[in-house]
Amino acid sequence: MGEISKIAVVGSGAVGGFYGAKIALKYDVSFLMRRDLEAVQAKGLKVESCDGDFELPEAKAFATTDEIGPVDLVLIAIKTTSNDVIANLIPPLLKPDTILVTLQNGLGNEELLHGLFPDQPLMGGLCFVCINRGEPGTIKHLAHGKVEMGEYTDMGVAETVFNLFQECGIHTQLWPDLGLARWRKLVWNVPFNGLSIAAGGIDTQQILANPELFERTKNLMHEIIRSAAAHEFEIDESFVDANIERTQSMGPYQPSSLIDFLAGREVEVESIWGEPLRRSQEKGVETPELERLYHEICDAVANRTN
Incomplete structure (x- = not known):
């Protein structure tokens, strides 16, 4: 080289x-x-x-x-x-x-x-x-x-x-271990990029301030961690709280997927939500929150386009 x-x-x-x-x-x-x-x-x-x-x-x-x-x-x-x-x-x-x-x-x-x-x-x-x-x-x-x-x-x-x-x-x-780093990033990307769209176009501060969305955020994070473990990538459960604390310091931040969605651009649905869902299913890991969010985003994008 x-x-x-x-x-x-x-x-x-x-x-x-x-x-x-x-x-x-x-x-x-x-x-x-x-x-x-x-x-x-x-x-x-x-x-x-x-x-x-x-x-x-x-x-x-x-x-x-x-x-x-x-x-x-x-x-x-x-x-x-x-x-x-x-x-x-x-x-x-x-x-x-x-x-x-x-x-x-x-x-x-x-x-x-x-x-x-x-x-x-x-x-x-x-x-x-x-x-x-x-x-x-x-x-x-x-x-x-x-x-x-x-x-x-x-x-x-x-x-x-x-x-x-x-x-x-x-x-x-x-x-x-690049694979471990990829799954760790999904612990943040999946809930915050996703819920910002599924909840009607809101920022990270609004997600964390809503009790229902806050609970969904944590559940999604735990599902990603369980799926990562099934792929032999171990992420400590404390990573959930660390991500939430880091996000609180961002203030009213609009994730990139939300910006794309609001601007009428294509959203990275498959790489961020679809592929992790498919890989979870291949390993027999139940991820009901991830599956729900994936379909919500697909519907939101389809309805926006129409």
Whole structure:
């Protein structure tokens, strides 16, 4: 594995734009963009952050990966609802040793990428951050920002990527078991992203303030922990209270799935709720709250579309 110098961000929305911008302060980063393309090409990329605002006045923004060309590291942050385009988006960026890092939500992303690009080093990253997109060319970083990552392949690239993130001021934790890290992230994502939609478009503070939704939140968390255990990923039950306490400190935060839902965009239903439900059923784990929430979200999305 050679030295990393050129990096591409595929999916430069809130998550990809924020972490890509942090890295671009020290490295050559190219951003694949859609909505913000013209704004960033004209005025650069601005990050309004709780840790201090910064700008990339000459951010490299492109409409296609063919324009970017081969790089050393690819950060994949597109919504999982667009995973069907990955097979065509990624190849122009690849060299024999190009590292792929998916920062996507839910389950199944590493399996998909490894199936498409079996010879590439592959890692997964879980982003614990409160972040939204503002006007075109602007990202609003509200709180947190930690990335937990692990290697899916066994090619010895984890330390290299970890050190790069750390060098760029990103609080990063390296996990020897990426699968465990994925299920831990679901303990938060499943209830808060889901109930915010199912309960009619409310934020995390409103969820925790409602006794019924608070109880559902805890039940969903415990179901995910039981399902993880069935897959041999042990998560201590105390993780439930830790997540609730962390969420209380966020204030009235709108999860990313709710923002997508309210904006009429596709919601990552299958990767965040559908796939964990199917994997639970395969192991014979009863998850009635997860199944209920999955159907509520499917109905909400269908009714919104109609």
